[in-house]
Amino acid sequence: MRGQLISLLSGFLFACGLAISGMINPDKVRGFLDLFGEWDYSLALVMLGAVSFNFITFRFLKRRKPVCTDSYFLPSSKDVDRDLVLGASLFGAGWGLVGICPGPAIVNLVTLNSSIIIFFIAMLVGMLAHKFYKK
Amino acid sequence: MENIFNPLIGGVLIGISSTVLLGGIGRISGISGILASVISKPSKESFWKYNFLLGLLLGGIFSYKLHPELFNYDVSNNLVKVVVAGLLVGFGTRLGNGCTSGHGVCGLPRIAKRSIVATMTFIFVGILTVSIEGLIK
Numbered sequence: 001m002r003g004q005l006i007s008l009l010s011g012f013l014f015a016c017g018l019a020i021s022g023m024i025n026p027d028k029v030r031g032f033l034d035l036f037g038e039w040d041y042s043l044a045l046v047m048l049g050a051v052s053f054n055f056i057t058f059r060f061l062k063r064r065k066p067v068c069t070d071s072y073f074l075p076s077s078k079d080v081d082r083d084l085v086l087g088a089s090l091f092g093a094g095w096g097l098v099g100i101c102p103g104p105a106i107v108n109l110v111t112l113n114s115s116i117i118i119f120f121i122a123m124l125v126g127m128l129a130h131k132f133y134k135k
Numbered sequence: 136m137e138n139i140f141n142p143l144i145g146g147v148l149i150g151i152s153s154t155v156l157l158g159g160i161g162r163i164s165g166i167s168g169i170l171a172s173v174i175s176k177p178s179k180e181s182f183w184k185y186n187f188l189l190g191l192l193l194g195g196i197f198s199y200k201l202h203p204e205l206f207n208y209d210v211s212n213n214l215v216k217v218v219v220a221g222l223l224v225g226f227g228t229r230l231g232n233g234c235t236s237g238h239g240v241c242g243l244p245r246i247a248k249r250s251i252v253a254t255m256t257f258i259f260v261g262i263l264t265v266s267i268e269g270l271i272k
Contacts, residue, residue: 006159007183011190012197013152014164014236019198021145023235025208033258033265042142047239049146050153054244057154066161073161074245075232080252087231088238092257094223096264098211101235102228103166105221106188107195108206115210119221126225127171133226 003068015107021046024107026099033096153241156187165237166191167228231257 022028023046031040066072095101100108100119108116153164160183172184199206211217228234231253233242238257242250 003160003183004186006155007162007186008190008193010152010156010159010164011187011192012194013148013155013190014166014187015191015194016198017145017148017150017152019145019195019202019205020148021142022205023145024206026210027208030265033261034269035262036266037269042139045139045142046146046149047243049143050150050240051146051243053147053150054153054240057150058157058244061154061158066157067159069161071161072157074163075247075249077232077249080249084231084249084253085256087227087229088253088256089231089260090223090227091231091234092227092260093264094220094227095235095257096261096268097216097220097223100210100220101224102170103191103234103236105224106166106170106191107198108210110192110195110199111206113210115212115217118214119210119217119224122218122221123225124170124174126222126227127167127229128174128225129222130226130229131174 006068014103017050018103018107021049023101024104026104029099029101029104030096033099149236149240153236157241163237163241165233165241167225167234168232168237171229227257 018024022043028040028043031038032043034040091101098119100116102123105116105120105123109120156162156164162183164187169184169187172181173188175181224234231238233250233253235257238250238253243254
């Protein structure tokens with residue numbers, strides 16, 4: 001039960017962070033990716049803030065167990081393979097096209113903007129397609 | 136001068152969120168993976184994911200009510216583009232096992248090789264996509 005509340009809180013904080021930082025704004029995201037145009041560097045600071053914060057805290061966490069479980073569930077795979085690079089490339093192309101990645105797609109649903117809703121549904125269809133592709 | 140305060144505060148909030156999840160239940164906050172639970176068979180093990188997603192929506196509603204101007208943006212209304220982008224993001228994040236949150240926010244601080252390669256790749260292809268589009272226009 002406590003773990004469920006922690007998840008809920010974590011999701012809540014994540015959404016607030018995405019909103020305040022400007023990551024939910026597709027114009028800003030595309031501005032950030034427009035390196036050779038009118039580059040808007042501000043979103044680099046979002047990554048910098050999150051990654052440097054976690055760099056410190058994750059190291060601290062490593063030395064102790066999670067509050068609600070006995071161990072960490074970390075990805076076990078270590079290999080850089082074709083799927084990883086191809087998948088990241090496809091994602092990058094989609095991200096660049098409209099400036100929305102999965103987190104902001106979910107958070108932006110609250111505006112009931114039709115483009116966002118269509119994007120969200122297409123994203124789920126893409127995930128389903130991957131499921132059948134892997135079978 | 137761009138406003139650098141909001142991106143930094145937002146970034147740290149995202150960091151706090153992922154630290155809470157990892158320290159609390161030992162999980163990585165990879166949103167594409169968490170979202171994929173919606174298209175899988177419901178299970179008890181996935182319950183935390185549903186709660187995380189609910190939290191995302193509640194946090195979205197909270198932010199929208201408090202600061203609607205943050206949501207004041209233009210999003211493409213080109214239907215074909217939106218659908219193609221959505222499909223690419225959905226399929227690509229599953230094939231590559233993560234997105235900006237899992238590989239970027241959580242993978243980079245762990246200095247995970249896969250995440251470093253994935254993050255560099257999607258940012259590079261993202262820049263390429265926006266640049267090519269700019270040339271065509």
